[in-house]
Amino acid sequence: MKLDLFHDLAEENGPFASVTFDETRTDPANADRLDARWRDVADRLRDAGAPEEVVASLAEAALEPTGRGGQWGRLLVANADGLLLRHDLPRRPDQDVSWGPVPSLLHAIRALASCLPHVVVRVDHIGADIEVNGGISGSEEELEVQGDHDVLHRFKGGGWSHRRFQERVHDSWEHNAATVAQRLDGIVRHYRPQVIVLMGDERAMTFLEQHVGEETKALIVRSDTGGRAEGTDEEKERLAIEAVLAATRAQAEADLVARFEEQTGRAEAATEGLAPVVEVLQRAQAEELILVEGREHDDQLWVGEGRLQLGTSREDAEMTGAEQPAQVPADAALVWAAVCSRAAVTLVDRAQLNPADGVGAVLRWSDESTPRARVPSVPGHGGT
Structure with missing residues (x-):
């Protein structure tokens, strides 16, 4: 796992206060338990020698809600100049508190180990919805790419006019896929994902794979679940994406x-x-x-x-x-x-x-x- 998230810390001077903190709030009525957990952490920092102003610089960041349900954690790092890093962790971590010449980051890294920079592409004959996940950085981006060719629907019939129309439909699908491919190649160059999960219409996926660059093509894993169509089973789609990410991590x-x-x-x-x-x-x-x-x-x-x-x-x-x-x-x-x-x-x-x-x-x-x-x-x- 690359540690770009922490590189700016290497430019700072210690000693460092570092806290890996359980942010889980399964019941709003029990929010006071979070306050109690923080008071225990603050006491441990003071006992380890952290100055009061350093402890105070962490308190607000520790107690600010994540805005998300489920199990979450948070990594906090501070020095005498104040808060240096606050990063939410995608699962409940083992709590860790330290004050010393180096920050303690292993528990946070363990919680982040399941994160993988990846892209999910849901494609059809019109265009694609693209989700970019930056892995441990936590950055996310969603965008929609639409083609500009509008001869998209086949019709029943025969004869020369029918064949010409079908060719125009084929060309429109392929042109729109080329538009998506160009955008996807740019995303790969910028975000450097480890895998691209591709789902949706079979023909649109084939056209897309034909038009992306070799670097992008090598990252694509097709999924037979999910896509842009109405009625898509979101739970099956989520499980399919997780399976691809788990397999990619295991292979790495x-x-x-x-x-x-x-x-x-x-x-x-x-x-x-x-x-x-x-x-x-x-x-x-x-x-x-x-x-x-x-x-x-x-x-x-x-x-x-x-x-x-x-x-x-x-x-x-x-x-x-x-x-x-x-x-x-x-x-x-x-x-x-x-x-x-x-x-x-x-x-x-x-x-x-x-x-x-x-x-x-x-x-x-x-x-x-x-x-x-x-x-x-x-x-x-x-x-x-």
């Missing part, structure tokens, strides 16, 4: 695991284990940080005030320029280093991958000084 994770295993097996552009991963993060070599869900989370790392100032020991952190390094949970330090170095983060199940210490990284580049992953020994051969 499988591709990452395969790439990691290939590179570690060749002792090239991947590494594993806490100390080696810290080293490649120090040097901004990591393209993707991999954290195994369910692993032990008791490790501590040392971090400084500057970006990518981290180490497995005080001395190691001081070697990166930290003047007064402090200990923080390893997960928080690793994720923050990924944010500061523009690396992505993927959470995987232990059954998918089990690197040393539950931590791995796929690298942007590798040289002779890069710490190597363990290469499993082969029976009859010497391991490395």
Whole structure:
């Protein structure tokens, strides 16, 4: 998962107050429970050393309604200058409260892991309705694209005039699909979705696929449910979209695991284990940080005030320029280093991958000084 949402935080100075907060309001009569939850969070921030003005800067943002029903969460980050980030999370998160040299973002990332930048296109012979979802950024856009050819309806009959009219209908459908395709190509270039869910009239879908660019075509997954027609079953459509997104996420994770295993097996552009991963993060070599869900989370790392100032020991952190390094949970330090170095983060199940210490990284580049992953020994051969 790309972490663009958090990149602006890397330009700010700590210490940071960060809160992952349950915003669920299933019963308006119980709104006071939200106030009680916030009071508990505020007390924990004060106990951790957060100044009163920092706590106060978070309070209004924490209690502002989401305006949406169901289970929601919210990530809040602030420093001495005030509120830096408020972002709603699409499901109820585990609550997390911290005050320290780096923000604690892992719980929010876990809640956002199901988000995927995608586009839904509902197409017919006239045009299309297009929904753009920006993934973890939470940005959404809806637009309608209409063609400008109006010879759209077939009629019964025969003879030469009938055939000419049918050809004009065919041309109108195709022209309108080309108009939609041009707009969709622009959306793909701008928003960089991971998948396009295409639904609606079969012939209109075929025309659209014929006119989009190769980059767009590679992202399209057809759905036999949904579209622009009246009477469309919205629940079946929603489930169909979720199924496509789940399959896309699973494939992306499988591709990452395969790439990691290939590179570690060749002792090239991947590494594993806490100390080696810290080293490649120090040097901004990591393209993707991999954290195994369910692993032990008791490790501590040392971090400084500057970006990518981290180490497995005080001395190691001081070697990166930290003047007064402090200990923080390893997960928080690793994720923050990924944010500061523009690396992505993927959470995987232990059954998918089990690197040393539950931590791995796929690298942007590798040289002779890069710490190597363990290469499993082969029976009859010497391991490395």
